[in-house]
Amino acid sequence: xxxxxxxxxxxxxxxxxxxxxxxxxxxxxxxxxxxxxxxxxxxxxxxxxxxxxxxxxxxxxxxxxxxxxxxxxxxxxxxxxxxxxxxxxxxxxxxxxxxxxxxxxxxxxxxxxxxxxxxxxxxxxxxxxxxxxxxxxxxxxxxxxxxxxxxxxxxxxxxxxxxxxxxxxxxxxxxxxxxxxx
Amino acid sequence: xxxxxxxxxxxxxxxxxxxxxxxxxxxxxxxxxxxxxxxxxxxxxxxxxxxxxxxxxxxxxxxxxxxxxxxxxxxxxxxxxxxxxxxxxxxxxxxxxxxxxxxxxxxxxxxxxxxxxxxxxxxxxxxxxxxxxxxxxxxxxxxxxxxxxxxxxxxxxxxxxxxxxxxxxxxxxxxxxxxxxxxxxxxxxxxxxxxxxxxxxxxxxxxxxxxxxxxxxxxxxxxxxxxxxxxxxxxxxxxxxxxxxxxxxxxxxxxxxxxxxxxxxxxxxxxxxxxxxxxxxxxxxxxxxxxxxxxxxxxxxxxxxxxxxxxxxxxxxxxxxxxxxxxxxxxxxxxxxxxxxxxxxxxxxxxxxxxxxxxxxxxxxxxxxxxxxxxxxxxxxxxxxxxxxxxxxxxxxxxxxxxxxxxxxxxxxxxxxxxxxxxxxxxxxxxxxxxxxxxxxxxxxxxxxxxxxxxxxxxxxxxxxxxxxxxxxxxxxxxxxxxxxxxxxxxxxxxxxxxxxxxxxxxxxxxxxxxxxxxxxxxxxxxxxxxxxxxxxxxxxxxxxxxxxxxxxxxxxxxxxxxxxxxxxxxxxxxxxxxxxxxxxxxx
Numbered sequence: 065x066x067x068x069x070x071x072x073x074x075x076x077x078x079x080x081x082x083x084x085x086x087x088x089x090x091x092x093x094x095x096x097x098x099x100x101x102x103x104x105x106x107x108x109x110x111x112x113x114x115x116x117x118x119x120x121x122x123x124x125x126x127x128x129x130x131x132x133x134x135x136x137x138x139x140x141x142x143x144x145x146x147x148x149x150x151x152x153x154x155x156x157x158x159x160x161x162x163x164x165x166x167x168x169x170x171x172x173x174x175x176x177x178x179x180x181x182x183x184x185x186x187x188x189x190x191x192x193x194x195x196x197x198x199x200x201x202x203x204x205x206x207x208x209x210x211x212x213x214x215x216x217x218x219x220x221x222x223x224x225x226x227x228x229x230x231x232x233x234x235x236x237x238x239x240x241x242x243x244x245x246x
Numbered sequence: 247x248x249x250x251x252x253x254x255x256x257x258x259x260x261x262x263x264x265x266x267x268x269x270x271x272x273x274x275x276x277x278x279x280x281x282x283x284x285x286x287x288x289x290x291x292x293x294x295x296x297x298x299x300x301x302x303x304x305x306x307x308x309x310x311x312x313x314x315x316x317x318x319x320x321x322x323x324x325x326x327x328x329x330x331x332x333x334x335x336x337x338x339x340x341x342x343x344x345x346x347x348x349x350x351x352x353x354x355x356x357x358x359x360x361x362x363x364x365x366x367x368x369x370x371x372x373x374x375x376x377x378x379x380x381x382x383x384x385x386x387x388x389x390x391x392x393x394x395x396x397x398x399x400x401x402x403x404x405x406x407x408x409x410x411x412x413x414x415x416x417x418x419x420x421x422x423x424x425x426x427x428x429x430x431x432x433x434x435x436x437x438x439x440x441x442x443x444x445x446x447x448x449x450x451x452x453x454x455x456x457x458x459x460x461x462x463x464x465x466x467x468x469x470x471x472x473x474x475x476x477x478x479x480x481x482x483x484x485x486x487x488x489x490x491x492x493x494x495x496x497x498x499x500x501x502x503x504x505x506x507x508x509x510x511x512x513x514x515x516x517x518x519x520x521x522x523x524x525x526x527x528x529x530x531x532x533x534x535x536x537x538x539x540x541x542x543x544x545x546x547x548x549x550x551x552x553x554x555x556x557x558x559x560x561x562x563x564x565x566x567x568x569x570x571x572x573x574x575x576x577x578x579x580x581x582x583x584x585x586x587x588x589x590x591x592x593x594x595x596x597x598x599x600x601x602x603x604x605x606x607x608x609x610x611x612x613x614x615x616x617x618x619x620x621x622x623x624x625x626x627x628x629x630x631x632x633x634x635x636x637x638x639x640x641x642x643x644x645x646x647x648x649x650x651x652x653x654x655x656x657x658x659x660x661x662x663x664x665x666x667x668x669x670x671x672x673x674x675x676x677x678x679x680x681x682x683x684x685x686x687x688x689x690x691x692x693x694x695x696x697x698x699x700x701x702x703x704x705x706x707x708x709x710x711x712x713x714x715x716x717x718x719x720x721x722x723x724x725x726x727x728x729x730x731x732x733x734x735x736x737x738x739x740x741x742x743x744x745x746x747x748x749x750x751x752x753x754x755x756x757x758x759x760x761x762x763x764x765x766x767x768x769x770x771x772x773x774x775x776x777x778x779x780x781x782x783x784x785x786x787x788x789x790x791x792x793x794x795x796x797x798x799x800x801x802x803x804x805x806x807x808x809x810x811x812x813x814x815x816x817x818x819x820x821x822x823x824x825x826x827x828x829x830x831x832x833x834x
Contacts (some may be wrong), residue, residue, distance in 0.1 A: 100374065150558065151558065152378070152433060155432075
């Protein structure tokens with residue numbers, strides 16, 4: 065007699081469906097508080113934000129594109145999308161992981177300090193990863209690296225033992241493949 | 247309008263003119279520093295009547311009562327800071343129950359925003375989570391458009407509260423008025439027309455149903471009188487049984503044979519078992535709330551579910567459904583009826599006969615029965631008598647929250663929509679008196695009764711003063727058992743009878759309290775004197791506080807304990823069998 069529904073509205077566990085990643089591209093009117101509405105929805109309803117990027121993409125119409133990486137079962141993702149969809153300033157919501165497969169990129173700035181062999185090794189690896197050196201002193205580099213989140217993770221892992229001091233990353237931006245707009 | 251000054255007008259005048267253009271005739275409010283220009287503009291006209299409440303929460307609930315009983319948006323006007331924060335409970339209540347409100351709040355002048363000025367608060371930040379949408383208007387030339395948008399957003403799609411926050415300098419500044427335009431909103435476009443494919447799928451299921459049930463909710467009432475008419479037609483045409491949520495009472499007449507009574511935690515045995523055993527569930531404008539579903543993994547396990555809702559986020563939120571139909575209830579019902587008639591469908595009579603025989607057997611269980619008291623008034627009896635003595639009048643009922651609310655839902659029977667105003671989703675104690683004020687303002691000639699509990703009623707008791715000021719003859723019918731009855735009932739059933747802080751110590755003398763406010767106080771203590779006392783209340787032309795002293799320890803049954811399934815109801819004569827799981831105790 066049991067279905068695969070949670071035991072109660074309060075016990076959203078034991079979901080047999082596997083969670084997946086979703087990259088949501090949300091077009092909103094660039095008005096005061098629009099981002100806050102989207103973000104508050106995630107915290108208020110207990111959804112997780114793995115990364116978030118936002119900037120105005122149409123300066124004439126004043127619309128922004130928000131890219132949110134989140135995870136959940138298909139049902140949770142659908143629920144998130146319909147919750148975002150009913151916010152008044154939202155034009156549209158697209159899932160670029162499944163609904164309209166897209167490409168994703170992220171940028172990171174990575175500061176590595178060191179001398180001697182470690183410094184040479186960091187520079188050599190940065191060439192392999194096609195990172196650019198954008199600041200240099202006798203004891204440090206700042207690398208600029210663009211790629212998938214996995215590529216950035218991999219580079220950061222390599223830099224840690226070579227003297228990485230700190231790094232900063234943008235979060236994912238994504239866009240649908242093909243000739244059409246999303 | 248005489249307020250114009252050379253083609254331009256002040257922001258405050260724009261507010262008043264926009265309200266007038268929206269057809270607003272009553273607003274509920276409380277003045278303060280940051281809304282004085284708007285009050286000044288109100289002072290100079292006589293088309294909008296302002297009702298002065300005693301607390302901004304009261305303004306919000308009054309506007310809710312007004313909205314719920316008329317189908318129009320309720321409007322409230324409050325000042326910045328505490329004015330806005332006091333309104334938050336009412337706004338949240340309206341959001342949960344999908345009540346259209348427009349709340350205008352004053353704000354400190356734009357150049358002081360962010361400076362922690364006197365009576366400043368981040369109103370749009372605070373109300374973001376408890377409104378359908380909100381606005382901060384910084385340019386006076388946007389003001390008229392924003393107010394029109396606020397009404398449009400509040401009243402269309404799934405209705406809800408909208409806040410318009412207006413800094414004081416914007417209220418003073420001169421600007422252009424903009425009339426309501428026909429231009430489509432840039433982004434907000436609720437879907438009201440159903441997908442024909444879904445209608446076909448739904449009719450397919452309905453036509454093949456052996457054990458069907460209609461499960462309807464507040465959405466039918468929000469959709470308007472047309473939805474109610476169409477619902478009645480469809481239900482009668484199919485001959486199917488119908489139950490409804492707390493918010494949906496009145497959409498289908500309670501006096502009809504096909505009516506099963508309310509469902510859910512304190513619903514009838516027949517309604518809940520019909521939901522549990524049905525093979526096709528037709529949900530129209532309800533949202534599978536946890537009070538209704540009980541334990542989700544045992545919720546109506548054998549049924550195919552049709553869900554009609556105007557809000558896409560309601561679909562598959564709590565319960566997975568087979569046929570989601572997005573759209574306005576009236577439009578969808580119309581499409582269903584058309585399709586049903588076009589296909590020449592007939593219900594399966596043999597299956598219906600068997601199903602109704604089963605339902606009648608459940609009905610025979612008489613789950614709402616109670617033992618009548620000799621000396622003390624049973625609360626159910628009080629409501630039954632109130633119903634009998636008012637049923638032939640033009641009556642509106644509001645409630646507070648708790649046992650009395652559930653008894654009212656069980657024992658007061660509604661044959662028409664918009665007659666029942668209660669706080670369902672948020673469960674706001676203190677809703678009833680201000681809501682009654684709002685209803686009475688909208689329907690000055692009608693009988694408006696707040697069925698209350700002695701604990702809830704004290705949360706917004708000050709609004710009796712509003713009723714006295716405006717000669718609103720509301721009747722506050724308090725079932726006084728000296729306990730927060732529902733809290734006490736849960737403590738008895740779930741916490742070993744340890745009644746922690748649920749006794750209403752130091753109660754006021756409600757009769758004297760009524761008199762202190764300039765209202766009438768009436769008390770009844772025994773069943774023998776009850777009818778005459780109720781009659782006295784009904785005959786009195788003015789506000790009344792009725793102190794109905796009832797049996798103290800009566801419990802509200804039937805009851806589905808938290809975490810239990812529909813077929814695990816506690817019936818009044820089987821209370822010893824109460825078993826609540828550890829997981830169930832965690833729930834509210």
